[in-house]
Every structure is written in structure tokens, then in C-alpha cells.
Amino acid sequence: MTDGPTGEPAEGTELSTSSGLDALWDPDVVTVVGASADPSKWGWFLARGALRGADRRTVHLVNQRGADVEGVATVRTLDEIDGPLGLVVLSVPAAAVPDVVDEALARGATGFLGITAGVDRAVGRVGAERELAARIRAAGARIIGPNCLGMVDMDTELHLAWGEFHPGPIGVISQSGQLGSEIAGLAAHRGLGVSRFVSVGNQVDVSAAEALGALADHSQTRVAILYAESFGEGADFIDAVRRMRAAGKQTIVLTVGASGASRAAAASHTGSMTSGTDVVDAACRVAGAWRVDTPTQAVDLAVLLSHAPLPAGPRVGIVADSGGQGAVAADVADAAGLDVVEFDADRRAEIARMLPADAGVGNPIDLAGGGEQDMTTYARVVQACLQDADVDAVLLSGYFGSYSVDTPSQADREIGVVESLAAAVAASGKPVLVHSMCPDSPSLTRARELGLPVFPSVEAAIGALTGAVRIGRDVREVPEPSVPGEPVAVGSGYLAARALLQSLGVPFPEAAEVHSIDDVRAATRRLHGPWVLKADWIEHKTEHAAVVVGLRDEESAVAAFAEMHGRLGPGAYVLEELDQRPSPVEVIAGVRRDPTFGAVVMVGAGGTEAELWRDTVLELAPVSVDTARAMIRRLVSYPLLAGWRGRPAADVDALARTVSALSQVTGIPGHDEVEVNPLRVDQDGVLAVDALVVSHEV
Structure with a gap:
């Protein structure tokens, strides 16, 4: 199988609306060049998939030997086809791709799907693929790939990819075809399918961001999973996610770049103390997406987002039929930053009336056998939690879901409880997540049908809830830099850095x-x-x-x-x-220019041990004072600024104003990396006592 390497959209490519790609998603004609009668070949999967949509569109199969494919006659060349070619699928040897493209363009092809890899190498010329893309765009057509696994659109009966796909609400856009296929397979295993699958491969034309943005107008898609190794123009990614959100759809991002070896360190600590995923996370916060670490985490979150309502906040009620499982769930939730709320006396009394005398009625709630005595107890206790104004979501954890397997005579009763839970969700507008020891039981199959998300482990459930709580919250616009006063000349050294930063309002001795x-x-x-x-x-x-x-x-x-x-x-x-104040806290703050997402601002624990602690927070720049203040409060070391063990609290507002001012620096041409370390903060304000500017010619 091919697996697309890191690629960038072709130079000059603009993010278009979904209408510009309709000829790809729902072509009137599909022509598979390289169709094969051999089930082990790419051409067989592509031909078989194309024929599945033959009642919706015309399908042409081109096989140079003229062999029948799946009992359907083929032609040897494009010349033998009467009429339009429509979407042309390229599954031929790499050296033949340019000639096929040119011939198809001469016949008015409206689009191309490039499966074949290695065109540059085969023709002996770097850039040959991009030259093809330029000719295709000039002719008014588009191309996905090359070096991709294909694409599928369930709504239009388009199946042009290796493997099997099942229909469902998840749009999968992947730079790696095989990883995208894994995501689709994991979703199918969890009872979900895909609405549209696009392997973008080398992205010589259609980019991952463009394919993602097109899902905003795709009626079958409720949530998207994007895997990207590179993001091209970062602004296009942000725009695509925002278009998805405007359509009421969420985007889950999976990427690589967390390791130090995956990116080159910048000249300053500001660059070397952050990773590529820090920047992606900042872009996701601006766009309203959420990044996960693995395909499994992506699917876990998609399970929740595809059907359940979004939680309004992080406050969770936990209901378990085992004290141990409830306690574990509470610990996992707390570690994830969720709030396991404490119920008030009235709520505890209400819950106690439903349960045995030795039940735990705080949070987590231990049913203590109450569910075994009366299975409706599960739904009644969960409903009581949902009615609490201080609860945003409920996790039901433990044995529930197993009754219909271990005691089949109770299957109908358990399904009835599932239906009651679904009704309670609909009435409250709050999600209920089910973690079960038997997640594939008939009763929980019914739960999935009713939109209740089901998870095989408590960490999967809590991970999904955490993502759902945080996705799209407090999305902010990134304003254009506003640099006060006269421009400061580009220079190097500490004195030049002082002059630059003082012009922005950063104080120095x-x-x-x-x-x-x-x-x-x-x-x-x-x-x-x-x-x-x-x-x-x-x-x-x-x-x-x-x-x-x-x-x-x-x-x-x-x-x-x-x-x-x-x-x-x-x-x-x-x-x-010399700054002689008695108890300052040393902070590092800096700005650098990311090649994909532009200017980013960082604040963290500073001083000579800054790289040791690596306690940093990063956002796309510039930032307002309020955003800078929120960044500072996210630091692990924030308690030092707030007044640790009797020390006077530092002037966090002055620090926030300084970070906001510093974030404006990339609005001055030629200043690509600026750092202040240390920035000394105490109760009387802020003083910068060292600074570094990395400048490039304008």
C-alpha cells in the first residue's frame, strides 16, 4: 500500500469552498485507468469500488490487456471511450502518469485521483508531480494525491479506495492513507462508520485543509478526524475548522511532532523549549478543534461527539455499581482536569432514598447493589444527577450492559433502562457516557443506536469527555499586530533588544x-x-x-x-x-515565527533553569492582556506568582501587560524571534533584565 509522505499543498493553491470540489465527490463519470482482474492489485479494488456506484454514474474501466474485471468488459486505452471521462483514477506505473494526465485533460477530464506514487522519481525530475498539478488546475480540473490510498463518499456511492468502509457520521481526512484506514476500521469496530474518507497523499493540489473545509457542507458528516503531518498554510487549517464549527460540526486533530527529534530547535530558548505539537495545540484553540495523541483517542472522542450533546463545562457526576470502579473513575477524572462535584445535602438525600442504606451517595455514587435489586435504579440515579444544576455530564461506570449477556432473560429490562437513559439525555441536554465491562452487549448496541456513547475502559470515557469539554471553548480571534510609535531598526545584541522592547512598553533597568x-x-x-x-x-x-x-x-x-x-x-x-527587589519570580517570555502558523508567544518559568523545568504555555500571537493573563495562570509554577507560602503575590497584571506587549513584536518587519529571560516579577511590577532578538533581513 502507498502511504503519503509529508507534503504541502501546491504553491498558489487557495482554500476553496466545497462547490469547487463537487466533481471529485460526486462525478457523473468515473474512469479507472489501470483496472485489474487480480484481487491482490490496487486496480481491482478501485474497479470493484467504482462499479458499486454504476447505478448512479457511468463507469469506464481501462486495462491495457483488455481483461474483464468482475465480469465487466474493459477497454485498452482512453481512445476507445466514447463521451466524457469525468473523474480519472490513476493506478498505472508512475512513468506513465504524465501521459495519461495529458491525454485525459485533452478529453476534458474534470478531476483526478492519483493513487500511484513516485512520479518524480520515475520521470527523473524533481517537481514533476507539481508540474502535473499546475497543468490540471490550468485546465479547470483538480487532483487528489498522488501517492494516496483513495477516497470514499457514502452519500454519493463513491468508493475508490483500498479496503472496506462502513457508512456513518465521521469524515476522515488523512495525509497518511493507511493511518486513515486504521481510523476508519477502529470506528467500525465501535459501531460507527465514515461519511467521507479522503487520503490526500502528497497534496500537490487538494490539501487536507481544503478537504476538511468541504465537510462543512457535507450533510452526512457530523464530526471530522484530521490526520496531518504538515499543515501547509496554517490559516487555511484554521479557516476550515471554523467553517466546520459554523456548520455545527467538530474537528478532531491527530498529528506528529511531539518529540525533540521531530523538529529543529530555534535559536532561543523560546524555540527549544516548545514542540511542534505545542503550536498545533495553540492553533486548535484558536480554530476550535481538539488534538489527540492516537487514532484510538480520536475515535473515542468521535464516538461522543457524533451523537451526544456537548457538555457545558467540566463538572461530572459519576455513578458506579462498584465502589472500586467509581473511585478509579473519580481519580482518572480528577487527573484529567475534570471537576468531580460534591453534591449538596438535598441531592444526597434524594439519591439515598433510591439506594440501599450502605450506598455511597456523594460523588462518585456507589449503587451498592441497588441496580441488581431494581435495574431501573440505574436510570433514576443518573437522571437525578442530570437534574443537578452543578453537573454538566454523567459517567455510568461498571457492570451495567452485562446483564443482557450474563442473564439473557434480563435483556429486555436492561434495554428498557437504556431507553430511559436516552430519554433523560434528551430532556436534560447533557451527555451520559457509559463505561461497561461488556461494551458489545445487545443492550449497549441499542444504546449506540440511541446516541449514548459507550466505552470499553474508564480512561477512554474520561479522555473523550475531557476532549468534549475543551473542544471549541473560548475560541478567540488573533488580531493583527498593533505596533505603537515609530518602527525600530533591526539590530542584534542586548542594547538593540532593549530598544526594541522598550518601544513596545517592556520595562528595563x-x-x-x-x-x-x-x-x-x-x-x-x-x-x-x-x-x-x-x-x-x-x-x-x-x-x-x-x-x-x-x-x-x-x-x-x-x-x-x-x-x-x-x-x-x-x-x-x-x-x-541591578534589580534589588527582595523576592522577584523569574519568568521567560518570547515570540517566534512558526513557518506554518505564523507568530507564537510563549511564557514560562524562567531563569538559568528554564530549560530544565520546561514549564511553558504557548499561544498564537498577538494576544490580549486577558489572554496573556490566562496563559500565566495555566503555568505549573503559577502559585509562585500568586504568593507561595507567605511570599507576597507578584504583579500578575503587569506581567500580563508585558507578555501582551511582547506578542506584538512580530508586527515589526525583520524580527522573527525575540526572548526576554529573565523577566523579573514581584509585587511592584516587572523588569526585563536580559533579552535576545534574532533578526533576518527585511
Whole structure:
């Protein structure tokens, strides 16, 4: 099988509306070039799939030997076909692809599906695939692929892919065809199918973002799973997800790039302390999508999003028929950041009246055999939880679902409880998730039919609920940078960084540029001591002994300068007033330009151990003061800023204003990476005491 490598949409490709791709999703004619009578060949799967839609469209099969396929006659060449070719499927040797494309374009082909891989290599010319794409676009047609597994649209009876697909509500867009096929298979195993499957392969024309955006107008699709190894123009991805949300549909993102080896580190800590998935997560927050780590997690979340209502918040009630399973569920939920709410006395009393005397009526609720005595107890207790204004979702965990298998005579009774649960969901508008020891039982098959999401493990259920709680919450617009005052010239070194950031409102201590001992003496008379001496041009000063702290008199400053100048040589040095505040917290903040999603801003625990702790939060830039404040509160180290163990609380508002101001820096041409470390914050405000700018020619 082919498995599309990392690819980018062809240069100049614009994200179009779904109408621009209708000739691909629902063609009047399909022509399979390379149809085969051999069931082990790609051409056989493609021909057989095309013939499934023969009652809806004309199907032509091209086989150079003229062999019948599935009892259907073929032609040897395109010349033997009378009339239009429509969508042309390319399943021929790579060297033959350009000629087939040109011949089909001359015949008015409306689209292409490129299965074949390795066209550039076969013709001996890098860029041959993109040249084909350019000719196709110039002729008014489009191409998916090449090097893809194919596409399927259940609504239009289009099946042009390797393998079997089952109908359902999930749209799957995948840069890797085989991984997309795995997702479709996992969904089928969970009782869900796909509405549309698109393997975009090398993306020489139709991009993953464009295929995703087209699902917004696809009536059969309720939720999309996108697997992407690259995102092309990040703005197109964000636009596609927002179009999905406008249509009432959610997008689940699966990608790669979490490991340090998967991306090149940037010049500053700002780059080296974050991963590629940090940026994707930030883009997902702006767009309103949610990123998962594995295909299984993607399908778990799709199970919930495809049928159940979205929870309004993170507050969860847990009902279990085992104290142990309820406790485990509560721990997993708490670790995931969900709120296992405490029921008030009236709610506990109401639940207690339904259960045995030794039942647990807090949260989690332990039915203590109440469900075995009267199976309707499950539905009545869950309904009581749903009626609580402080509950956003309910998890039912444990044995329920097993009665119809272990005691078949109780199957109808258990199905009746399932129907009551579904009615309670409909009445409350809140989701109920079922984690069962027997998730494939007849009663839980009925649950799926009624839109109740069923999970084989508590971690799968909690993972899905966590994603559903967070997806699309607090989606924000990223404004254009607004840089105040006159533009600051591009420069390198600490002094240039100070000038740039001060123009944006970032505060620094008073300082003087010094080149000689006389300069140092003059500076000590003007600046308040003690002082810090720095070599202006060295980026990471501590590692190179290019900074001396605590110079308390003129002679110590002169001696430090003489030693450093003798060791490092001539250049600009900086004498700066030392921040003497008693209890500042050191923070790192920076901005860099991501090649896909543009400017991103980071804030984290700073100082010389910043890379050790790697406690960072990242968003697409620029950010408002409110967004910056929310970023700061997400830090693991935030309690240090809030006043840890009696220390005075730092001025978080001043820090938020500084981070917001810093996030504007990429609005100044030529400044691609800027970092302040440390940014010292205490109750009296913020002072930046070191900064780095990585600039490129404008």
C-alpha cells in the first residue's frame, strides 16, 4: 500500500469552498485507468469500488490487456471511450502518469485521483508531480494525491479506495492513507462508520485543509478526524475548522511532532523549549478543534461527539455499581482536569432514598447493589444527577450492559433502562457516557443506536469527555499586530533588544553602553548602584561568563570590565542597574515565527533553569492582556506568582501587560524571534533584565 509522505499543498493553491470540489465527490463519470482482474492489485479494488456506484454514474474501466474485471468488459486505452471521462483514477506505473494526465485533460477530464506514487522519481525530475498539478488546475480540473490510498463518499456511492468502509457520521481526512484506514476500521469496530474518507497523499493540489473545509457542507458528516503531518498554510487549517464549527460540526486533530527529534530547535530558548505539537495545540484553540495523541483517542472522542450533546463545562457526576470502579473513575477524572462535584445535602438525600442504606451517595455514587435489586435504579440515579444544576455530564461506570449477556432473560429490562437513559439525555441536554465491562452487549448496541456513547475502559470515557469539554471553548480571534510609535531598526545584541522592547512598553533597568574604562567610570556616576556588567553581543551570557552581577562601587565595576574586555575582546558592553527587589519570580517570555502558523508567544518559568523545568504555555500571537493573563495562570509554577507560602503575590497584571506587549513584536518587519529571560516579577511590577532578538533581513 502507498502511504503519503509529508507534503504541502501546491504553491498558489487557495482554500476553496466545497462547490469547487463537487466533481471529485460526486462525478457523473468515473474512469479507472489501470483496472485489474487480480484481487491482490490496487486496480481491482478501485474497479470493484467504482462499479458499486454504476447505478448512479457511468463507469469506464481501462486495462491495457483488455481483461474483464468482475465480469465487466474493459477497454485498452482512453481512445476507445466514447463521451466524457469525468473523474480519472490513476493506478498505472508512475512513468506513465504524465501521459495519461495529458491525454485525459485533452478529453476534458474534470478531476483526478492519483493513487500511484513516485512520479518524480520515475520521470527523473524533481517537481514533476507539481508540474502535473499546475497543468490540471490550468485546465479547470483538480487532483487528489498522488501517492494516496483513495477516497470514499457514502452519500454519493463513491468508493475508490483500498479496503472496506462502513457508512456513518465521521469524515476522515488523512495525509497518511493507511493511518486513515486504521481510523476508519477502529470506528467500525465501535459501531460507527465514515461519511467521507479522503487520503490526500502528497497534496500537490487538494490539501487536507481544503478537504476538511468541504465537510462543512457535507450533510452526512457530523464530526471530522484530521490526520496531518504538515499543515501547509496554517490559516487555511484554521479557516476550515471554523467553517466546520459554523456548520455545527467538530474537528478532531491527530498529528506528529511531539518529540525533540521531530523538529529543529530555534535559536532561543523560546524555540527549544516548545514542540511542534505545542503550536498545533495553540492553533486548535484558536480554530476550535481538539488534538489527540492516537487514532484510538480520536475515535473515542468521535464516538461522543457524533451523537451526544456537548457538555457545558467540566463538572461530572459519576455513578458506579462498584465502589472500586467509581473511585478509579473519580481519580482518572480528577487527573484529567475534570471537576468531580460534591453534591449538596438535598441531592444526597434524594439519591439515598433510591439506594440501599450502605450506598455511597456523594460523588462518585456507589449503587451498592441497588441496580441488581431494581435495574431501573440505574436510570433514576443518573437522571437525578442530570437534574443537578452543578453537573454538566454523567459517567455510568461498571457492570451495567452485562446483564443482557450474563442473564439473557434480563435483556429486555436492561434495554428498557437504556431507553430511559436516552430519554433523560434528551430532556436534560447533557451527555451520559457509559463505561461497561461488556461494551458489545445487545443492550449497549441499542444504546449506540440511541446516541449514548459507550466505552470499553474508564480512561477512554474520561479522555473523550475531557476532549468534549475543551473542544471549541473560548475560541478567540488573533488580531493583527498593533505596533505603537515609530518602527525600530533591526539590530542584534542586548542594547538593540532593549530598544526594541522598550518601544513596545517592556520595562528595563537604567543602563549605559560602555566601550572603555572611562565609559565605565562615567556610567557609575550616572547610574544608581549596585550594577550588572554584560557583553552586549553574546546571546546566552551566563554560559560564556559574559555577565557579572553585584558590582557595588566604581573600582569593582572597572575591574570587572577590564577582566571581561581582556577575555572577550573589544565591543559594546552594558553597565546596568541591578534589580534589588527582595523576592522577584523569574519568568521567560518570547515570540517566534512558526513557518506554518505564523507568530507564537510563549511564557514560562524562567531563569538559568528554564530549560530544565520546561514549564511553558504557548499561544498564537498577538494576544490580549486577558489572554496573556490566562496563559500565566495555566503555568505549573503559577502559585509562585500568586504568593507561595507567605511570599507576597507578584504583579500578575503587569506581567500580563508585558507578555501582551511582547506578542506584538512580530508586527515589526525583520524580527522573527525575540526572548526576554529573565523577566523579573514581584509585587511592584516587572523588569526585563536580559533579552535576545534574532533578526533576518527585511
